[in-house]
Amino acid sequence: MIALLAVLEQQEADFSADVETLFEHFSDMVYRIAFVKTKSAADTDDVFQEVFLRLVRHAHKLRNQEHAKAWLIRCTLNRCNSLHTSAWNRKTVALEEYREVLSGLDTQHIELLEAVRQLSPEHQTVIHLFYYEGYSGMEIARMLGTNENTVKSRLRRARQQLRAVWGEEDELA
Amino acid sequence: MLRNRYHAAIEGVRTPPDLKARTLRKLRLELAKRKSVRRRWIAAAAGGMAAAILVVAGLRSAMIAPGDILTPLPAGEHVQTVELRDGALFFQPVSPQPAPSLQLSPVYPIRQTWTWERYREAFPRSPLAVLPAGWEVQSSEVTAYFTAPGEQADAVLAAQYLEGDAGRLSVFACDSPELLSLPVDPETLVGEVAVGAGYAPLPNIYYATLEFAQETVVLVGEGMEQETFVSLILHYAEEKND
Numbered sequence: 001m002i003a004l005l006a007v008l009e010q011q012e013a014d015f016s017a018d019v020e021t022l023f024e025h026f027s028d029m030v031y032r033i034a035f036v037k038t039k040s041a042a043d044t045d046d047v048f049q050e051v052f053l054r055l056v057r058h059a060h061k062l063r064n065q066e067h068a069k070a071w072l073i074r075c076t077l078n079r080c081n082s083l084h085t086s087a088w089n090r091k092t093v094a095l096e097e098y099r100e101v102l103s104g105l106d107t108q109h110i111e112l113l114e115a116v117r118q119l120s121p122e123h124q125t126v127i128h129l130f131y132y133e134g135y136s137g138m139e140i141a142r143m144l145g146t147n148e149n150t151v152k153s154r155l156r157r158a159r160q161q162l163r164a165v166w167g168e169e170d171e172l173a
Numbered sequence: 174m175l176r177n178r179y180h181a182a183i184e185g186v187r188t189p190p191d192l193k194a195r196t197l198r199k200l201r202l203e204l205a206k207r208k209s210v211r212r213r214w215i216a217a218a219a220g221g222m223a224a225a226i227l228v229v230a231g232l233r234s235a236m237i238a239p240g241d242i243l244t245p246l247p248a249g250e251h252v253q254t255v256e257l258r259d260g261a262l263f264f265q266p267v268s269p270q271p272a273p274s275l276q277l278s279p280v281y282p283i284r285q286t287w288t289w290e291r292y293r294e295a296f297p298r299s300p301l302a303v304l305p306a307g308w309e310v311q312s313s314e315v316t317a318y319f320t321a322p323g324e325q326a327d328a329v330l331a332a333q334y335l336e337g338d339a340g341r342l343s344v345f346a347c348d349s350p351e352l353l354s355l356p357v358d359p360e361t362l363v364g365e366v367a368v369g370a371g372y373a374p375l376p377n378i379y380y381a382t383l384e385f386a387q388e389t390v391v392l393v394g395e396g397m398e399q400e401t402f403v404s405l406i407l408h409y410a411e412e413k414n415d
Contacts, residue, residue, distance in 0.1 A: 016204045023200060031188040048188070049196045056203045101186055109182035116179070131179040162175065 019059050022068050023052055029069070029133070030076050036116055036128050037080035041097040047079045070143060073133070077125060077144075115162055123158035126151055285326075287315040292331055300383075300390055301333050301346050305408040308337040318349075340397030342405060346390045356380040356391060363410040370406060372399070381406050 027048075034047040054075055062068040095102060095114055102110055116127055125144065129135045130151075137155070141148040287295075292315040293302060304310065313333045317326035328349035335342040359367035359382050370381040379394040379402040390409055394402040 016201075019200065019204060020197075023197060027188045027193055027196075028186075031192075032183050032186050035186050036183070045192050048192060049199060052196055052200055053203055056200065056207060098186075100189055105182060105185040109178070109185060112178055112182045113186070127179065128183070131176045132183050159175065 015059065019056055022055060022059065022062075022065075022072070025065070026069060026072050027052075030072055032132070033073065033076045033128060034080060035098070035101070036113070036124050037077070037121060038083060041101075043080075043083055044098075047076060047083070050079055051075050073129070074143060081121060112162075119158055119161060122154050123161065126154045127158045127162075130155055285317045285319070287317050287329070289313060289315060291315070292329065295326070295329060296331075296346075296348070296388075299331065299346060300385075300388070300409045300412045301331055301344055303412050304335065305337075305342075305405055307339070308335040308342060310334070311336045311341075339401040341395045342397075343393040343395075344390060344409070345393075346388055348388050355382045355389070356393070357382050359384050363407065366410040368406060368410060370402075383409055 030051050031044065031048050034044045034051075038044045038047055051072060055072065058071065058075075059068070062071055095110060095117070102113075105113075116124055119127065126140055129140045129143070130137070135143070137148045137151045141151045144151070293299065296302075301313075311334045313331070315329065315331045318328045318330070319326055328347060330345065330347045330349075332346075333344045335344065355369075357369040357371040357380060359369040361368055365385075367384040368381060370379065372379050377396060379392075379397065379399070381392040381394075381402070383390040383392070383406070392402075392405060392409065394405060
């Protein structure tokens with residue numbers, strides 16, 4: 001019985017270490033998604049904290065780091081989407097709130113981020129997952145529970161809107 | 174390209190250190206809470222598992238040689254309560270209250286193995302009479318305990334070992350609650366039946382205690398899903414509520 005308890009205790013220690021490793025590894029990823037998709041710094045912080053606190057309850061179901069990454073993205077998107085449904089959160093706040101976060105970026109980059117943050121939530125998601133996380137249209141479709149054509153058309157429309165700022169096309173992988 | 178520009182822009186966005194530190198503190202607190210809850214749960218489950226194993230081991234060892242006289246009791250002493258401990262029956266003698274029946278033999282109790290027909294005759298409404306759907310009896314045993322030969326049985330203990338696609342179930346029923354070690358105390362009511370249930374994760378054993386007015390039933394489920402075990406508890410509880 002003592003051996004059994006020792007094994008369980010060790011499992012618990014390993015679990016805590018795994019959660020902290022995931023936090024270290026994916027904290028910027030979660031923050032960036034929340035940054036793009038929320039309307040204020042306070043919301044970004046809330047989503048960030050909530051996602052990792054949820055991770056404690058769900059980490060035992062995650063099979064490997066890739067699975068954990070997909071779960072964290074999905075969970076962050078869900079938390080952000082639930083904020084979008086609230087009337088209090090429909091107005092986008094200017095990036096000044098993120099002064100500290102954006103202090104190392106030049107004006108062009110800040111303008112691009114501002115433009116992405118002005119897109120609709122669906123378009124923000126596909127732009128970020130496609131251009132930054134490097135997921136393919138099919139992978140994004142699987143993650144969002146939609147079909148690949150929908151993802152492609154969202155990407156196309158999002159690019160059209162961004163073209164006003166950047167005036168260029170980008171190919172869909 | 175948009176990809177490169179967006180990549181460079183968003184790469185510059187990093188979690189603010191104070192938010193990261195604050196979240197890590199909360200995360201560690203949550204992990205500590207989880208650990209503490211799991212510790213309590215593991216301790217309870219381990220206790221329950223030990224009790225369940227004791228019941229199974231105890232009952233099986235008590236049934237090895239039907240007819241044996243298990244516990245010596247000096248003539249002239251009276252039995253007040255009897256209980257199963259570590260696989261043996263323990264009697265608490267109370268003196269000086271002589272019981273005439275006990276003077277007939279120097280050692281008690283006497284154990285007899287009954288047939289299922291004899292059991293059903295004695296307990297026509299036993300919950301063991303109706304099997305849950307999809308389960309078959311693999312083996313069964315009935316033992317009656319007497320404090321004096323030829324008298325009415327003081328306690329009757331019946332065990333059924335069932336097999337089904339969903340796992341293996343052992344059911345112990347006894348009309349004398351003192352004789353049956355309970356793996357878990359009843360803590361809720363299903364109709365008029367008091368029910369308690371527990372789970373030991375590593376050997377994957379579910380256990381439950383059901384107490385009726387005159388009878389106690391212990392269920393031990395091995396290799397089954399929680400839903401299956403819950404349906405079995407409800408089956409036995411409903412049999413008694415009917």
